[in-house]
Amino acid sequence: MRLLAAVSLVILTAFSAVYAAEKKRYSIPPENSPALGLQSAPVTIIEFLDFQ
Amino acid sequence: MAAGPVVKKIMDTYKGKVRLIIKNYPYKYRDYSHIAAEASLAAADQGKYWEMHNLLLKNSPKLDRESLVTYAKELGLDLKIFTAAIDSKKHAAEIERDKKLAFDRDLYNTPTYFINGRKVVGNRSYEYLKQIIEEELKSAKK
Numbered sequence: 407m408r409l410l411a412a413v414s415l416v417i418l419t420a421f422s423a424v425y426a427a428e429k430k431r432y433s434i435p436p437e438n439s440p441a442l443g444l445q446s447a448p449v450t451i452i453e454f455l456d457f458q
Numbered sequence: 459m460a461a462g463p464v465v466k467k468i469m470d471t472y473k474g475k476v477r478l479i480i481k482n483y484p485y486k487y488r489d490y491s492h493i494a495a496e497a498s499l500a501a502a503d504q505g506k507y508w509e510m511h512n513l514l515l516k517n518s519p520k521l522d523r524e525s526l527v528t529y530a531k532e533l534g535l536d537l538k539i540f541t542a543a544i545d546s547k548k549h550a551a552e553i554e555r556d557k558k559l560a561f562d563r564d565l566y567n568t569p570t571y572f573i574n575g576r577k578v579v580g581n582r583s584y585e586y587l588k589q590i591i592e593e594e595l596k597s598a599k600k
Contacts, residue, residue: 442469
């Protein structure tokens with residue numbers, strides 16, 4: 407029972423950590439990188455990718 | 459769905475509401491990451507970035523020089539200008555600049571997305587990305 411509680415706590419902590427990380431906002435300069443969509447769009451997705 | 463189709467679906471669904479910006483984060487130890495990034499930017503010079511972007515994602519990992527030239531030909535690019543660009547690593551500074559952005563933010567995986575600055579690591583389902591976009595659209599309206 408105690409083990410179950412401990413495991414649950416670990417999972418819960420891990421989950422909230424992931425969620426918290428996602429709430430943090432990073433600043434990435436768009437510079438002259440390839441872009442699609444309106445500059446005035448309310449949402450901007452910046453994707454770091456590797457074609458390979 | 460892989461990264462390409464998921465992002466495409468997002469862009470189609472949220473036309474006018476979402477802007478997509480691509481940063482190159484090629485890993486050093488992979489064979490064709492750098493040259494593929496060069497090819498994408500060389501295509502951009504000729505106004506065909508997204509066409510090349512889609513071809514590269516579709517054909518990955520077949521991204522050796524010869525294949526890249528084939529894709530350029532398929533898109534009707536000026537091959538002399540295209541090959542000169544990839545052979546001289548014309549866009550190396552731009553690619554290194556993107557890599558520095560990634561290093562500085564300790565990114566360890568591709569793709570990594572920043573949706574209005576909120577980090578999302580790795581390939582995600584359409585539903586996952588959609589949920590974040592909906593949240594952002596809601597807060598944008600406030």
